[in-house]
Amino acid sequence: MIKVLVVDNHPIVTTGFELFFRNHETIQVVGTLSNGVDIFDFVRNNPVNVIISEIELPELNGITALRAIKKEYSHINIIMYSYHPEEIYAISTIKAGASGYISKSENLDFIEKGIVAANKGEVYLSEKMSKHLKYNDARMSKSRIYKRLSAREVEVLKLLSSGKKNKEIAxxxxxxxxTVSTYKARLYKKLNVNNLIDLVNQGKQIDLT
Incomplete structure (x- = not known):
C-alpha cells in the first residue's frame, strides 16, 4: 500500500483526496495537513511513501519544506501540486528534489498515475513538459560536444552544413x-559520425552561431 500525505491549506482539496482514495486498492491517504511546518512532525511519527504538497502554504512554503524533507527523509518522494503553471515551476521544483509536478487542472487519473510513479522513484510530469525537458537536455548535451570544437572546425562544419564542397570551403x-579534409576527419571523430550526411545533420541540429 502506498501511504500518501496530502498538504494543502484548502479543505476542499484535502477532503477530495481522502474521498477519492478511501477504498483504493494500492493508495492510502494516511494524513492531511494545512501547512508546511507540520510535515516534519508527521513524517517523524508516521510511515509515509509519497507527499503531495501545494507550493503556497502557511508558515513554510512547499518548496522550502521539500528541500528540508529530502535532506532528512530521502526515501520519501514528493509531488508538488499547485495551480501555478507547470512551465514556470516544474523545473525548479524537480531541481529542488521533487519527484513530480502536477497542475491542479489535471484529472484524477493523472494524479493517481503520478503517485504510483513517484513511489517508484520516477519523475512524473505532463507529456508536454517531459518532451520539453528531454529536448532541452538533448540541446545541452550537443552544446557540450560543440564546445570541444575549435573555431576553425566550427567554420568548416558551418560551411559543410550549408552544402559547400571541399574546394569551395578551401x-x-x-x-x-x-587541410579541409583534415578538419573533416577531426569532425567525424569528435562528433562520432562516419559519413558526410550524418555530419551535416549534426551541424543542422545545433545553432552554431
Missing amino acids: KELDINEK
Missing part, C-alpha cells in the same frame, strides 16, 4: 583542400 577560408 577557397572561402583561404586554406588548401587537404
Whole structure:
C-alpha cells in the first residue's frame, strides 16, 4: 500500500483526496495537513511513501519544506501540486528534489498515475513538459560536444552544413583542400559520425552561431 500525505491549506482539496482514495486498492491517504511546518512532525511519527504538497502554504512554503524533507527523509518522494503553471515551476521544483509536478487542472487519473510513479522513484510530469525537458537536455548535451570544437572546425562544419564542397570551403577560408579534409576527419571523430550526411545533420541540429 502506498501511504500518501496530502498538504494543502484548502479543505476542499484535502477532503477530495481522502474521498477519492478511501477504498483504493494500492493508495492510502494516511494524513492531511494545512501547512508546511507540520510535515516534519508527521513524517517523524508516521510511515509515509509519497507527499503531495501545494507550493503556497502557511508558515513554510512547499518548496522550502521539500528541500528540508529530502535532506532528512530521502526515501520519501514528493509531488508538488499547485495551480501555478507547470512551465514556470516544474523545473525548479524537480531541481529542488521533487519527484513530480502536477497542475491542479489535471484529472484524477493523472494524479493517481503520478503517485504510483513517484513511489517508484520516477519523475512524473505532463507529456508536454517531459518532451520539453528531454529536448532541452538533448540541446545541452550537443552544446557540450560543440564546445570541444575549435573555431576553425566550427567554420568548416558551418560551411559543410550549408552544402559547400571541399574546394569551395578551401577557397572561402583561404586554406588548401587537404587541410579541409583534415578538419573533416577531426569532425567525424569528435562528433562520432562516419559519413558526410550524418555530419551535416549534426551541424543542422545545433545553432552554431
